[in-house]
Every structure is written in structure tokens, then in C-alpha cells.
Amino acid sequence: DYDKLDKLTIGVCGGDGIGPVITKESARVLEYLLDDEVKSGKVEFKVIDGLTIEHRAEVGKAIPDDVLEELKQCPVILKGPTTTPRAGDPWPNIESANVAMRKELDLFANVRPVKVPEKGIDWTFYRENTEGAYALGSQGVHVTDDLSVDFTVTTTEGTERIARLAYEYAHKAKKGKVSIITKANVVKTTDGKFLKLCQEIGKEYPDIVTDDWYIDITTAKLIDEKRRRDFKVFILPNLYGDIITDEAAEFQGGVGTAGSANIGKRYAMFEAIHGSAPRMVAEGRDKYADPCSMLRATVMLLSHIGRQEKADLLEQALDICMFKEKKLVITGRDNGATCREFGDYVMETIKALQ
Amino acid sequence: DYDKLDKLTIGVCGGDGIGPVITKESARVLEYLLDDEVKSGKVEFKVIDGLTIEHRAEVGKAIPDDVLEELKQCPVILKGPTTTPRAGDPWPNIESANVAMRKELDLFANVRPVKVPEKGIDWTFYRENTEGAYALGSQGVHVTDDLSVDFTVTTTEGTERIARLAYEYAHKAKKGKVSIITKANVVKTTDGKFLKLCQEIGKEYPDIVTDDWYIDITTAKLIDEKRRRDFKVFILPNLYGDIITDEAAEFQGGVGTAGSANIGKRYAMFEAIHGSAPRMVAEGRDKYADPCSMLRATVMLLSHIGRQEKADLLEQALDICMFKEKKLVITGRDNGATCREFGDYVMETIKALQ
Numbered sequence A, B: 001d002y003d004k005l006d007k008l009t010i011g012v013c014g015g016d017g018i019g020p021v022i023t024k025e026s027a028r029v030l031e032y033l034l035d036d037e038v039k040s041g042k043v044e045f046k047v048i049d050g051l052t053i054e055h056r057a058e059v060g061k062a063i064p065d066d067v068l069e070e071l072k073q074c075p076v077i078l079k080g081p082t083t084t085p086r087a088g089d090p091w092p093n094i095e096s097a098n099v100a101m102r103k104e105l106d107l108f109a110n111v112r113p114v115k116v117p118e119k120g121i122d123w124t125f126y127r128e129n130t131e132g133a134y135a136l137g138s139q140g141v142h143v144t145d146d147l148s149v150d151f152t153v154t155t156t157e158g159t160e161r162i163a164r165l166a167y168e169y170a171h172k173a174k175k176g177k178v179s180i181i182t183k184a185n186v187v188k189t190t191d192g193k194f195l196k197l198c199q200e201i202g203k204e205y206p207d208i209v210t211d212d213w214y215i216d217i218t219t220a221k222l223i224d225e226k227r228r229r230d231f232k233v234f235i236l237p238n239l240y241g242d243i244i245t246d247e248a249a250e251f252q253g254g255v256g257t258a259g260s261a262n263i264g265k266r267y268a269m270f271e272a273i274h275g276s277a278p279r280m281v282a283e284g285r286d287k288y289a290d291p292c293s294m295l296r297a298t299v300m301l302l303s304h305i306g307r308q309e310k311a312d313l314l315e316q317a318l319d320i321c322m323f324k325e326k327k328l329v330i331t332g333r334d335n336g337a338t339c340r341e342f343g344d345y346v347m348e349t350i351k352a353l354q
């Protein structure tokens, strides 16, 4: 309960690529909305630099120690996308900073809402966020030159806590239904365990119908205009959650429109669901980056810390700017608005609503 | 080269659930189209019973020995869907017969075309079919009560042969582009290897542009009406191939419309991409099952054995029955045509075209 804190420290961490540009606009809006609380000393912001690929590569760590220490001083974090090294990149083969942060801060639930009222879509994805194919993602083994192995890990506690959170949400928000998505017909040991444990938690909620589907057919069902309306709340192992939330966000306008909450017991981190778009920076287009996904994450942050009115205000402003009024359009190129201009537009819209 | 054989034996294996019903209709069409060759002794059919869940459960094997022996006498197989035991089912925890057959007959390539001309979709998926998350799918370990592990395996040979097949196809069919789909930013060891090896094979084909994407964003791109037109040929590790081909088939009318070729050096097996639909049987609706996916698989079979004219004829008939004329519609219930009636319709259409 954040209200019990003397002072709530919100970390703002820009990341790489287009990260700093879009984080700056989101932080500006957030600071404006919380300005009275900053003045009264209830809230403070802490800017965390150093989660850049250059610094990470230099020290050879997914999250450098000094950065991790700073992050741990912030119960709530707004984070820009970070670049994950790829084969052929000049960086060493370090783990994704995203994935590392989820593990280091034990952010076990990745909550991603996707809502398109006119299509009857109102989904909330509860993605397990620290295990599965991600648990030992950087620790696979090249057994021989010819044979390589990766591992998928499922634990009882890891599964039960994400299931519990999802069912609690479904119960409180009166969603009526939870769908468990696995590939338990093939990945029998871990997904089988995941499915069984979720079903058991489900039995404690008589007001919720539980069904389960395999991940392959689920990606098809989401496209089916009739059948997709039946889905409400999803529980998914890490990798399937990763895959299907990108697909789902597309119906809402793409990964650029969807925010993501990474929730743990002690920490909560809010981010865009898209990447750092290094190509945009390389082509000098980062100032045209779209901050909407980060702004959606900011809505989730405000709601998470109990500032629901401010969350609603920002959400309303975003709906106006992105869908209803659309006075400015972001295209990612110089034929569209800049990130800064769009930020101004959102600020003006908020002020007009106040 | 099947023409060098004295006699080509085609196995017909009904499977479970709706399998026997839809396989029967497909085999009827196939036998009609190859009738002259059966009469002249060039082709023979071999019906393989016994790949039922009852028999598999009885002997506790994904493919009973006697069935495997029969299958191995058939260089070409038409196979109905088979039921994979799920937690809570009365069957023992045996591996999927599908997955086992792909491994036993070393059917390393799962080729799945999806074509929707009016949407600019013309995709061919080359799914690696024996490794990845499927390699040891039934051999994960419950390390403790709390911790379970599954394995993902990638080999050099396994990757190179699927990549080679895909690039050869892209080259011969003048597709111009191949996209390699992985999650190499997280599943670094195996997917990293897969990506790198595919890229290396790609360098041998100067007429083909190679790009690569992560599986999560790819599921979004397929929905984007503009960006999806850029995709032509895909190479994917087993699990991602499984997932994305169900999504892709949805644009064409659903998994009920897509056939699948499982290709190896010595054997080739053709099947529907959907499952055995045990619920339809339980509700007595199996006679209303849709044979279209199996009939598409039959087109692939005919083309594979070099009977291209017959393949084209069946494909043309299916396009008429499924999309152009639609005199009969399959709904899966008694308000639609039966599988048999639809089979008759396809037969009549073929005869009218001849």
C-alpha cells in the first residue's frame, strides 16, 4: 500500500534507442499529473541513467550493479525499452535488460490489457514473467558443435502466484471467465504442471468459469470475430504470453499502443510492449517516435499507485488524441508529428479536460 | 523419385475422432483420381488401422510396433488426425502419435502453404518438424515437486536440412525472399544457432533476400494488411511453426482449410493441420466433420508424387466447392452438409471439370 509510505519514489529510466525520447514525454505528463504531490513531498522522481547498451556492454552485465542499486530504491519504475544484443551486433552476448530486471526485482506478473470496444475485445493477459523459456534463457548449453539445448522451467510457487493474481482480478472485476493457455500436449512436463496448478487455483473461484486452449489454436481464435469475444482473462506461461500479447495488441493499433505492467511483491515496473527501435535512431528518426505505448504504461502506473482519477484523466486524454480527435498523427517519419509535439498535444488535452 | 518405383504404395491411416470420417472422403477422391494407375498396377493403397487412441493406450506406445511396421511399407501416407492424451483423460500419458510419426519416419520438414489471393497473402511455411521443443517433449523432468524442466534441442543437421529445403523452394519458385523466425533474443542458445545456420545457408542463394524477425512481433505483422504482403517463405523452429501456421490458416478460413505435408528423405506424410475433435464425436456430430483440410493435404500428396495435373484438378474443384460456388456448406452440425455429402459434391465437381 503506497499511501502508507512517507514518500513514494518513482524511478524513471530511459533505456536505449527511442527509449529516452518516449520516456521523457511520458515522465513529463506523469510529473505534471503528480505535481501537487511532489510539492507536498508525498512523491519524488528519481532519474536513473546508465541502463544503456553502452554501459551494459562495458561492464558485461544485463543490469550494471550501480543501476540495479538505484532501481531497488524505487518501488515503482517507469522504464523505456532497452536494446537486447543480437548475433552480429558489436555488443557482448548479455541477457536482455528487460528480462533481467523482471527476475532481479521478482516482477512475476506481466499484465497487459487490450481493449477495442467496437470489436468486442476486452482482454487482460496475465503473463508469467520470470520462468518458462526465460528462466535460464542465457544459460542454454552448446553440448557439442552439432547439438544445443535450452531449458524451460516451471515452479509451483511461480505458477500459483500468477494464477492467483489472475483469478483475483477476474473475480473482483467480475470477468466471469479465465482461459489457461499452454502447449501441454507437447511440452508436457512444464506446461502440464502449469495447466494443472492453474486449474486447481481456479476451483477456489466458483464465480469464474475456467477453460483451457493450446497456444497454436488460440492465435487463430483471436482473429475470429465471433469466437474472440468469448475471451476475457488469460493466464499464460512466459513465452506464449510474449507471443500472443503482440498479436493481441495489433487489433488495438499495434504494439505502439499497448502498455505493460510488471508486478511483483516489492516492486512494480511499467513499460511499453515494443522494443527500442534502433533502426529509427540509426536513421535519425527517433524524434518521431510514438510515445503512446509508454503513455498507456503511465496510465497503468497511476492506477497501480492508487491515483485512479489521474489515471482515468490520462486515459481519457489518450483516447481523444489517439482515436477520437486525432489532431496530430505519429507516423515515425517527418510526415508526422514529433514525439514532443504529440506530448504537448496530450498535455493540452489533459488541461482542457481538467 | 516415385516414378522409378515398380509400384507406389500409399498408406491410408484414419486416426481417431473425426479422423476416419474425413480420411474416408479424402481417400475416396484420391482413389478415384488414381484409379487408372491402380488398374495398371503402378499404385496401390494400403489401409492402416490401429493408430487409434484405444490401441495406443492398450500397448502404451505413441505408435504401436505393428502400426509402425505397416507405415514403413508406405513411402507416402495420408493420415487423419490422432487424439493426443491430455491430463484428466482416461489414457496413459503417451506422446502424440503425430509427433512420434514425424520422428520415427524422420519427416523433418512440415510444409504448410496459406494462400488468400484477394488479401495478397501467399505464404509457405517451412516448419522444422523433429526437434526444438518437440525433440524431448515427453521426457522433461519433474526435478522436485516444486520444479519441473523441459528441453529444447537444435542440431546443426536438423537446422540445415530444413533451411536448405526452404531456400531451394524459394529459389525454384522465384519467391525472392525468405524470413527466418525465432526468439533468439531470449532463447539464445538454440534459436541463436538456428538463426545463424539459416542465415549461412541463405548466403548461398544470391537471388533470395533473407530477413529475420522475432516470433512475437511476427504474429502481429501477419495481421497488418500492408506489412503481411512482404512475407513469402518462412523458416521456423518447430514450436513457432506450430503456433504461427494456425494463426495464418485463419486468414484462409481456419485450420479446417489448410493441409500439411510432412516431408523426409524416405517418407512423406500428408495430414490436416487441425486435431481429431473428440467433442464432435462425443456429441455424435462426426458425420458433419469438414474434410477440406484433408482434401487440401490430398492435393499436396498428388503434387508430391508428381501427379501435378491431378493435383491441379482437385485443387480447382476444392476452390469451386469451398469459395466460388458453395452449393453445400459444412457447419459441423446438422444445419450443414455431412462430410459424405460434401465428398460427393467434390467428386461431381471433379467429374464436371474433366
Ligand SMILES: CC(C)[C@H](C(=O)O)[C@@H](O)C(=O)O
Binding pocket: A084, A096, A098, A099, A242, A273, A275, B185, B186, B216
Ligand atoms: C524485448 C524482449 C526481451 C521482451 C520479451 O521477450 O519479453 C519483449 O518482447 C516483451 O514482450 O516485453
Ligand SMILES: CC(C)[C@H](C(=O)O)[C@@H](O)C(=O)O
Binding pocket: A185, A186, A216, B084, B096, B098, B099, B242, B273, B275
Ligand atoms: C496435435 C499436435 C501435437 C500438433 C503439433 O503440435 O504439431 C498439431 O498442432 C500440428 O500442428 O500438427
